[in-house]
Amino acid sequence: MAYSLSLSLLYLGLLCGNGPVYARGSELFTPDPSRGPHFTGCRSREQETFRCWWSTGTFQNLTEPGALRVFYQTKNANEWQECPDYTRTVKNECYFNKTFTHIWTSYCIHLRSVPQNITYDEACFTVENIVHPDPPIGLNWTLLNVSRSGLHFDALLRWAPPPSADVQMGWMSLVYQVQYRIRNASHWEMLDLESGTQQSIYGLHTDKEYEVRVRCKMSAFDNFGEFSDSIIVHVAQIPSKDSTFPTTLVLIFGVIGVAILLVLLIFSQQQRLMVIFLPPIPAPKIKGIDPELLKNGKLDQLNSLLSSQDMYKPDFYHEDPWVEFIQLDLDDPAEKNESSDTQHLLGLSRSGSSHILNFKSDDDSGRASCYDPELPNPEDLASLLPGHSGRGENHPLVSRSSSSIPDLGVQQTSEVEETPIQTQPAVPSWVNMDFYAQVSDFTPAGGVVLSPGQLNSSPEKKKEEENEKKIQFQLLSDGAYTSENTARQLDVPPSPGPEQGYQAFPTQAVEGNLWNGEYLVSASDSQTPYLLPEAPPAPILPPVSDYTVVQEVDAQHSLLLNPPSSQAAISPHTPNKHLPAMPTMPMGYLTPDLLGNLNP
Amino acid sequence: MTQGSRLYFAVTLMCAFVSIHGVGLNDLLERASQLSDKLHSISTSLTNDLDSHFPPVGRVMMPRPSMCHTSSLQIPNDKDQALKVPEDELLSLARSLLLAWSDPLALLSAEASSLAHPERNTINSKTKELQDNIDSLGAGLEHVFNKMGSSSDNLSSLPFSSNSLGQDKTSRLVNFHFLLSCFRRDSHKIDSFLKVLRCRAAKKRPEMC
Numbered sequence: 172m173a174y175s176l177s178l179s180l181l182y183l184g185l186l187c188g189n190g191p192v193y194a195r196g197s198e199l200f201t202p203d204p205s206r207g208p209h210f211t212g213c214r215s216r217e218q219e220t221f222r223c224w225w226s227t228g229t230f231q232n233l234t235e236p237g238a239l240r241v242f243y244q245t246k247n248a249n250e251w252q253e254c255p256d257y258t259r260t261v262k263n264e265c266y267f268n269k270t271f272t273h274i275w276t277s278y279c280i281h282l283r284s285v286p287q288n289i290t291y292d293e294a295c296f297t298v299e300n301i302v303h304p305d306p307p308i309g310l311n312w313t314l315l316n317v318s319r320s321g322l323h324f325d326a327l328l329r330w331a332p333p334p335s336a337d338v339q340m341g342w343m344s345l346v347y348q349v350q351y352r353i354r355n356a357s358h359w360e361m362l363d364l365e366s367g368t369q370q371s372i373y374g375l376h377t378d379k380e381y382e383v384r385v386r387c388k389m390s391a392f393d394n395f396g397e398f399s400d401s402i403i404v405h406v407a408q409i410p411s412k413d414s415t416f417p418t419t420l421v422l423i424f425g426v427i428g429v430a431i432l433l434v435l436l437i438f439s440q441q442q443r444l445m446v447i448f449l450p451p452i453p454a455p456k457i458k459g460i461d462p463e464l465l466k467n468g469k470l471d472q473l474n475s476l477l478s479s480q481d482m483y484k485p486d487f488y489h490e491d492p493w494v495e496f497i498q499l500d501l502d503d504p505a506e507k508n509e510s511s512d513t514q515h516l517l518g519l520s521r522s523g524s525s526h527i528l529n530f531k532s533d534d535d536s537g538r539a540s541c542y543d544p545e546l547p548n549p550e551d552l553a554s555l556l557p558g559h560s561g562r563g564e565n566h567p568l569v570s571r572s573s574s575s576i577p578d579l580g581v582q583q584t585s586e587v588e589e590t591p592i593q594t595q596p597a598v599p600s601w602v603n604m605d606f607y608a609q610v611s612d613f614t615p616a617g618g619v620v621l622s623p624g625q626l627n628s629s630p631e632k633k634k635e636e637e638n639e640k641k642i643q644f645q646l647l648s649d650g651a652y653t654s655e656n657t658a659r660q661l662d663v664p665p666s667p668g669p670e671q672g673y674q675a676f677p678t679q680a681v682e683g684n685l686w687n688g689e690y691l692v693s694a695s696d697s698q699t700p701y702l703l704p705e706a707p708p709a710p711i712l713p714p715v716s717d718y719t720v721v722q723e724v725d726a727q728h729s730l731l732l733n734p735p736s737s738q739a740a741i742s743p744h745t746p747n748k749h750l751p752a753m754p755t756m757p758m759g760y761l762t763p764d765l766l767g768n769l770n771p
Numbered sequence: 772m773t774q775g776s777r778l779y780f781a782v783t784l785m786c787a788f789v790s791i792h793g794v795g796l797n798d799l800l801e802r803a804s805q806l807s808d809k810l811h812s813i814s815t816s817l818t819n820d821l822d823s824h825f826p827p828v829g830r831v832m833m834p835r836p837s838m839c840h841t842s843s844l845q846i847p848n849d850k851d852q853a854l855k856v857p858e859d860e861l862l863s864l865a866r867s868l869l870l871a872w873s874d875p876l877a878l879l880s881a882e883a884s885s886l887a888h889p890e891r892n893t894i895n896s897k898t899k900e901l902q903d904n905i906d907s908l909g910a911g912l913e914h915v916f917n918k919m920g921s922s923s924d925n926l927s928s929l930p931f932s933s934n935s936l937g938q939d940k941t942s943r944l945v946n947f948h949f950l951l952s953c954f955r956r957d958s959h960k961i962d963s964f965l966k967v968l969r970c971r972a973a974k975k976r977p978e979m980c
Contacts (some may be wrong), residue, residue, distance in 0.1 A: 246837040273848040275960055277836040298837070298960060342850045342963070342968030344808070391812040391959070488957050589837050 205229060208291040210281055211263075214394075215302045217335040218343055218389075220272050221264045222258070224290065225282050239291070241265045243280045245273060251281065283748050304345055304387050305333030305369075306399040312383065314370060314406060322414065324377055325407045328418050330385050330399065345387040348395065354403070356381040366390070378408045407761045776923070799915045800969040806908040807865075807962040810901065814955040817897045821892045821948050829945045839953035841871050841929050846960060858968055859921040865964045866912050869905060869955050871929030875950055876902045886947060887940035901954075908961075 176638065207228045215221035223241060232238075240253040254265035265280075271629060282292040307330040315325035336343045346366050350359040362370060375381055381404040388395040437444060611622035722731045836842070846864055847853040853861075884896040916924070934975050936946040970980030 245840070269849060270850065273954055274850075274963075276848060277847065297956065299956075337850060339970060340854055341851070341966035341968075342853065344966055368956075390808060391815045391962075393815075516828050711942065 190440075208284070210280065210282055210292045210294045213280070213294065213296060213301050215242070215272070215298050216305055217298060218274060218302045218338065219269050219337075221267050221301060223254075223280055223294075223300055224261075225265075226265050226274075227263070228291075238284060238286075239263075240285050241280055242281050242283055243278055246275070246277050256547075272298055299389070299392070301394070302343075302389050302392065303394045304389065304396040305335045306397045307331060307333055307347060307385050307387055308399065310383065310385055310399050310402050312402065312404050315404065317377065317409070322377055322410050324375050325370045325371060325373045325402050326375055326381075326406075327369060328383060328385070331368060333387065336387075344390045346390045347385055347387045349383065349385045350398070351381050351404070353382040354382050359589070372404075374671045375404065375406070377406045788922050790950070793969075796915065796918050797969070797973050799918055800965065801906060803915055804962070804965045804969045806904060806911060807958065807965050808916050810904045810908060811955070811958040811962045813897055813901055813904065813960050814951065816878055817894060817901070818948075818951055818955050820893055820897070821951060824889050825948060826941070826944075829941065832942070832945050833866060834949050836956070838949075838955070839956070840875070841868060841873060841953065841957050844868065844871075844927055844929060853963070853967055859916075859919060861964045862912065862916055862919065862921070863927075864945065865923055866909070867927040867929065867962045868961050869909050869925060871931065872954055872957060873905060874931045875933075875954070876895065876905055878931075878933070879947065879950060879954075881944065882936050882943060882947060885943075887944050897915045907966065912965075 178302045205228075207230050209226060209228060211220055211221040211224045219558050225239065225241070227239065241257075242251040243254065244251050254267075255271045256265045256266040258264040277295060279293060279295040281290045285289045294574050305678060308330040310328065311330075312328045316329045317324040330347070332338045332345055336345060338345060344366075345363045347368070347370070348364055348370070349362045349370050351362075351372060362372070372381075372383070382401045383404050384398045384401045386395050386398045552704045609622040610619050612620040614620060725731055840921060844864070844867060847856050858866075876898070880895070883898045884891065886894060906909040908910075933946075935943075936950070937943040973980060
């Protein structure tokens, strides 16, 4: 007995020690089957009533009702009172109604077995510390907004406080906690405590089902009530928004691509675009030759240009010195004095040998190379020569007006110059013939009137002399072109003399002048090419000696010229048409070997 | 500087307004209710901190709640009684309780720094905070009382006789814990009374309660 008493006392002391003094919350812990009868928990829902539950534990013999009794003691009254209401429907529950519930009052309850007078369990608490409010009611949600992408949305949750809790009178001040999770997930997201009755959830995903629940507790207390029933929050994805998003994206990328292409195009075609949009200001058109043409070597363009512009004619004599020729143009008397025969015959080149006579081996070879394709065919030209057929036509070169200068090296004086042919009244002994005859006048028909070189010669003789001289001169002057008219007008003395004379000429160191020979033949045959125009009888004029023939070269490299007194020596040469025999030395020409002989 | 001057001006205006019209009773009670709520939560957290490292033997030595010095005050025990109590009586009850705890809290804050507890610093700071809140709430409730215009001012006097918590550190700790638990209960009383008062005064605005 004493042993049991001490044991019970000890047990009681332990219980008292372990008892939840001012227990703020007595959880409804699961009954411990290993223990004896014990309280499993006490709870108040609304701070007006509370209930306590106990379990019998291992003591099976105490299961019948009434075996265990609950006694409580408030601090106000020191007696122990039994449970005011044992709930009939629920086993092992003691219900304290309003009259028996005192707030801010500490309670101690005992679980006793009355027959044995054993207190199996004890618990002390105050009611406000065991308050577990009911779950809120009326939980619902509304859509706040959906994000622009249509992937997220915000929801507004609303609920009502539990009806059992008297919030309107201020008896209970509740705070709420919302929890949500993706359906069937394990982890619940918790939001902050909310004292109001609504809360927003942000950043929910569309097309996902969310489970939302809410619970509440007394503010400044730790006992949460039960969770409310979960509701499903779900927003379906709006397909239209999905379709617009890629469309706008495609549009943006398309625009960017087009812009990039444009930029590339502009950069690649920069030059062309510059020309199109900002055309170059046309340079002033100055008459002249475009140096670009010269550089490029466009001969045809250049020829056309050159022929249209007179001023550039002399320049191109430089280019091709071996292709020069003299043109006799009877149409333009003004040009008769442009270049003297002396210069031609002597081979003096002023400005690049503009009028140097050209002895060509081939009748048209030299010229052919000089001619521009635009020009009449060199073969045609050759054929048009008096030596060939086609006499009826004017020499194309001769008749050619000053309209075109085709070649670089070919300088044609379209106007056939009237080469002043002057007769030498007094010819030195080694000069058999009088080369020069001064042209005194032109006939209206275009013929050349030569002045007589000697006083003592009769007009007829003179004429003959002139003719002969002329012919000789013309024969000698290779490259001298006369127009057909001119040629016709030239009266070839119908004597074989000229032939000989003609023939003799080429033998006089006229170097390789086949053309001349040809010319001669033709001349002899036709007797027309060099026809002196029928000139009126030349007035007898005192012999004018404009030229002196170089007689010899003395030691000081000075040329000795014959005095005019030697003119008388000429006369025996002239009377006949018969041309005197030509000395071996050329008449009037200083050939290179002659020049070499002259040199000491 | 402009912001400070603006604030001063606003405060002056408000003070003038308040002096002329005064803050409404509802607002005062609202403010008081908030303060009392804060008071209660601080005391709760403080009790939790103390319980975290409370020696089991201390529970054995713990005095019973009836030994709180404010237990003699007659207060409504349940909701029905509380709702029947007139406002001024409720207010006087709240004020009496508040007044009764000014001295003990001073003792607590003095003893908190030398408490034999690992969370002494937190307990110390929270105790100080409690003291401040009590002072401000007391002043606020005085305003409410003046606003309500009660004729009689029947404040109960609840003296606190103890000067020290104990001689040894364990008894001091136990007494500290005991006092704090008494205060927590009383702060809940004050909070409940003021909330009832507030909701009763805000009948026009049911959304408040």
